[in-house]
Amino acid sequence: MQPYTADGLKDEIARRLQVDKGQKLEEASPKDVYYALASIVHGEIMPSWNKTQQKYKDKKAKQVYYLSMEFLIGSLIKSNLLNCGMLNQTIEALRKMGFHPEEIFAQEQDAALGNGGLGRLAACFLDSLSSLDYPGHGHGIRYRYGLFEQRIIHGNQVELPDYWLKDAYPWENRKEEEAILIHFRGEVHMFKKNDGSLEFKHENTDKVMAVPYDIPVVGYQNSTVNTLRLWSAEPYFPPEENEGQEDDFYHDLEHQHSIEQITGFLYPDDSNIEGKELRLKQQYFLVSSSIQNIIRQFKENYQLPLSRLPEKVVIQINDTHPSLGIPEMMRVLMDEENLSWDAAWKVTTGAFAYTNHTTLSEALETWPVEMTEGLLPRIYMIIHEINERFCRDLWFNHKEKREEIPQLAVIADGRVHMARLAIVGSFSVNGVARIHTEILKNQEMSGFYSLYPKKFNNKTNGITHRRWLLQANPGLAGLITDVIGPNWIRRPKQLISLMKYTKDRPLLEKFASAKQQNKQALANFIHQRTGIAVDPHSIFDVQIKRLHEYKRQLLNIFHVIYLYNELKDNPQLDVVPRTFIFGAKAAPSYYLAKEIIKLINTVASIVNYDKDVKDKLKVIFLENYNVSLAEKIIPAADISEQISTASKEASGTGNMKMMMNGALTIGTMDGANIEIHDLVGDDNMFIFGLSAEQVMDYYRHGGYSATDIYNTDDRVKRILDQLKLGEFGSQEIEFKDIYYNILSHNDPYFVLKDFEPYMEAHEIVERTYRDTYSWLQKSVTNIAYSGKFSSDHTIQQYATGIWNLKQFKEKE
Numbered sequence: 001m002q003p004y005t006a007d008g009l010k011d012e013i014a015r016r017l018q019v020d021k022g023q024k025l026e027e028a029s030p031k032d033v034y035y036a037l038a039s040i041v042h043g044e045i046m047p048s049w050n051k052t053q054q055k056y057k058d059k060k061a062k063q064v065y066y067l068s069m070e071f072l073i074g075s076l077i078k079s080n081l082l083n084c085g086m087l088n089q090t091i092e093a094l095r096k097m098g099f100h101p102e103e104i105f106a107q108e109q110d111a112a113l114g115n116g117g118l119g120r121l122a123a124c125f126l127d128s129l130s131s132l133d134y135p136g137h138g139h140g141i142r143y144r145y146g147l148f149e150q151r152i153i154h155g156n157q158v159e160l161p162d163y164w165l166k167d168a169y170p171w172e173n174r175k176e177e178e179a180i181l182i183h184f185r186g187e188v189h190m191f192k193k194n195d196g197s198l199e200f201k202h203e204n205t206d207k208v209m210a211v212p213y214d215i216p217v218v219g220y221q222n223s224t225v226n227t228l229r230l231w232s233a234e235p236y237f238p239p240e241e242n243e244g245q246e247d248d249f250y251h252d253l254e255h256q257h258s259i260e261q262i263t264g265f266l267y268p269d270d271s272n273i274e275g276k277e278l279r280l281k282q283q284y285f286l287v288s289s290s291i292q293n294i295i296r297q298f299k300e301n302y303q304l305p306l307s308r309l310p311e312k313v314v315i316q317i318n319d320t321h322p323s324l325g326i327p328e329m330m331r332v333l334m335d336e337e338n339l340s341w342d343a344a345w346k347v348t349t350g351a352f353a354y355t356n357h358t359t360l361s362e363a364l365e366t367w368p369v370e371m372t373e374g375l376l377p378r379i380y381m382i383i384h385e386i387n388e389r390f391c392r393d394l395w396f397n398h399k400e401k402r403e404e405i406p407q408l409a410v411i412a413d414g415r416v417h418m419a420r421l422a423i424v425g426s427f428s429v430n431g432v433a434r435i436h437t438e439i440l441k442n443q444e445m446s447g448f449y450s451l452y453p454k455k456f457n458n459k460t461n462g463i464t465h466r467r468w469l470l471q472a473n474p475g476l477a478g479l480i481t482d483v484i485g486p487n488w489i490r491r492p493k494q495l496i497s498l499m500k501y502t503k504d505r506p507l508l509e510k511f512a513s514a515k516q517q518n519k520q521a522l523a524n525f526i527h528q529r530t531g532i533a534v535d536p537h538s539i540f541d542v543q544i545k546r547l548h549e550y551k552r553q554l555l556n557i558f559h560v561i562y563l564y565n566e567l568k569d570n571p572q573l574d575v576v577p578r579t580f581i582f583g584a585k586a587a588p589s590y591y592l593a594k595e596i597i598k599l600i601n602t603v604a605s606i607v608n609y610d611k612d613v614k615d616k617l618k619v620i621f622l623e624n625y626n627v628s629l630a631e632k633i634i635p636a637a638d639i640s641e642q643i644s645t646a647s648k649e650a651s652g653t654g655n656m657k658m659m660m661n662g663a664l665t666i667g668t669m670d671g672a673n674i675e676i677h678d679l680v681g682d683d684n685m686f687i688f689g690l691s692a693e694q695v696m697d698y699y700r701h702g703g704y705s706a707t708d709i710y711n712t713d714d715r716v717k718r719i720l721d722q723l724k725l726g727e728f729g730s731q732e733i734e735f736k737d738i739y740y741n742i743l744s745h746n747d748p749y750f751v752l753k754d755f756e757p758y759m760e761a762h763e764i765v766e767r768t769y770r771d772t773y774s775w776l777q778k779s780v781t782n783i784a785y786s787g788k789f790s791s792d793h794t795i796q797q798y799a800t801g802i803w804n805l806k807q808f809k810e811k812e
């Protein structure tokens with residue numbers, strides 16, 4: 001890629017506007033300029049993209065395919081500019097043209113093709129694969145509607161459709177010539193072949209075309225461009241039926257509509273799984289397109305027998321959502337490529353690897369047998385056979401497991417258990433943080449662990465430091481480069497060199513001023529969005545993540561209410577001013593989560609306008625939390641709230657993003673918080689509350705008494721009574737359901753149990769913040785150790801530990 005100068009870029013934007021739209025620069029809107037810019041960048045990417053793919057072909061490189069129902073890529077304009085080495089010139093050019101660069105970049109609609117952590121992880125992994133020159137691609141779904149847009153109206157979450165493709169999406173290329181046919185329903189007929197083996201024919205199926213749209217994944221200034229291939233469902237027109245069917249016009253329209261539904265929208269749940277048939281259709285649509293595509297490319301490019309596919313192809317499945325890929329690969333290999341069961345099984349289990357992202361039992365996928373069999377009759381037959389062989393193996397070869405068969409079987413209780421299918425059909429099973437993998441091995445999946453101890457491994461999550469530090473926080477990134485040089489950008493672990501400077505007071509002042517600028521920018525943004533003026537010198541205390549009971553936003557807002565009560569009792573109280581910032585979407589059908597959003601907003605509307613607490617306490621709920629909003633909030637955070645009930649948060653990745661931007665974590669010993677703690681220790685973060693062992697012990701032995709705490713802790717009683725009596729808001733707005741959920745259901749997420757230690761931890765936060773110098777030391781220490789959480793490190797571990805993949809560094 002040959003970068004432009006700022007002036008060259010300016011001229012080129014003007015030229016494109018003229019040629020493409022007949023526009024003069026003065027007439028161009030920010031959107032026009034954005035499209036002109038995006039088309040220039042796309043043009044820059046194109047040659048490297050072609051070259052990279054050609055090289056992989058020529059050198060017959062081993063490739064990894066990351067299959068995921070979600071890729072939460074957010075906006076690409078800035079990261080593509082950064083990775084192409086054009087960001088600084090572009091900013092200069094846009095300024096010279098009289099535009100605010102951020103206003104131009106903001107024209108791009110976020111691609112919100114994911115719910116939260118799992119989808120964002122997939123996007124970070126793609127960035128690292130390309131930046132490290134690994135041949136690795138994503139396969140996903142091109143949802144016409146992404147995750148809903150959230151509005152807060154009278155404190156309530158309201159969902160609006162996210163029609164992100166309203167304007168053309170400049171990064172995608174439609175590849176109609178590579179479309180693939182997908183079959184649903186129909187009947188399976190069995191024939192005996194001459195050699196005595198059986199042949200299966202799947203007939204009278206409903207046919208759907210899968211059309212790929214390719215998005216380039218640009219590596220950081222290295223000319224590597226991989227592909228994110230998103231599949232879109234379209235009606236299939238068989239060649240002979242192309243003309244003269246007017247009488248069926250309306251029937252055809254209806255049919256067309258039902259097909260396009262398959263890739264119509266992203267399911268907005270990230271925990272409680274509803275077994276909707278359309279979701280199962282989406283999953284099979286993704287894996288059938290991807291697997292057929294992978295096998296087709298393997299045959300075209302490698303000239304090797306299919307038995308050798310695992311030498312050249314590895315398929316990582318992001319949770320169980322793509323686990324039908326396992327029987328789908330069996331189907332293609334046997335029914336279309338004539339491999340025997342044993343040969344096909346060897347290839348399949350040599351190619352698939354599975355990542356688990358949760359131990360919450362509500363989130364473990366199962367599908368009803370009738371639904372699976374009706375929609376996917378041939379796939380169901382194969383799953384059935386996988387199950388038979390697996391159970392037979394247990395019965396005859398693992399006698400000690402006979403009693404456990406009902407808990408291990410892939411088909412049990414009339415349902416297909418997707419995690420069991422994924423474990424049986426993969427050569428690798430990994431968790432996403434050390435404690436999570438240990439819980440999988442020793443609790444949730446212990447039956448499988450003792451059967452296949454070698455399959456299980458840990459790969460702690462990571463985040464791309466390019467997007468989350470270099471791009472989102474240029475002030476801090478520039479300062480770091482001034483201090484330790486630019487090598488950390490390619491080798492993020494070198495951030496550790498910052499540890500040499502933690503006693504350098506003048507330098508710490510500079511870190512403070514970088515943070516202060518980001519806080520000022522966020523304060524301005526908050527003011528513009530909400531009309532509320534927050535004190536940019538207050539502690540910015542941030543909790544941004546999906547709303548879920550286990551993530552305990554409730555504990556956070558209880559702390560806020562406690563502080564408010566204290567200040568009401570004693571307005572002169574000497575406290576460090578605090579701004580609590582929340583961002584969270586609730587699944588539309590998750591009632592209690594929506595009540596908690598309403599509570600946060602109700603508390604905000606009282607606290608923010610109460611003169612008694614003026615300047616000391618503010619509560620901000622920023623609506624429509626998404627990737628772009630995260631990029632604004634994270635650089636400004638002082639405190640990162642990571643307060644899940646221990647054992648429940650598989651890893652967390654927001655914790656890593658805020659650490660990398662110099663925030664201090666207040667958190668439980670859960671997920672990756674434990675690994676943050678390994679690095680920075682008690683001195684540099686605020687750990688509180690029950691451990692995972694204690695939580696699991698309580699679950700085993702019947703819990704603790706929430707009522708006891710209610711009766712003995714006045715602070716707790718006062719808060720809960722305020723909820724019940726409708727003291728927040730009017731009589732109409734009361735929070736009885738939250739009250740009863742805690743007291744009648746005995747506080748399943750230990751909010752009351754952890755209340756006291758959480759309050760104490762916050763007191764320590766406040767004391768620590770008062771000592772500016774020591775706070776800054778801790779902040780810089782966090783940045784210094786955060787390099788280990790770069791997804792580059794994570795991807796290296798996947799590449800060497802699971803994929804056996806080589807970096808493809810070949811200079812032209």
Ligand code: 26M
Nearest residue numbers: 117118121267269270357432649650651652653
């Ligand atoms: C499944 C079926 C139907 C509808 C939705 C789903 C579904 C979608 C997303 C279920 C779970 C989903 O995501 C779970 C998730 O995001 N887990 C998070 O994964 C992160 C990356 O590994 C971890 O950091 C988080 O701790 C974990 O909660």
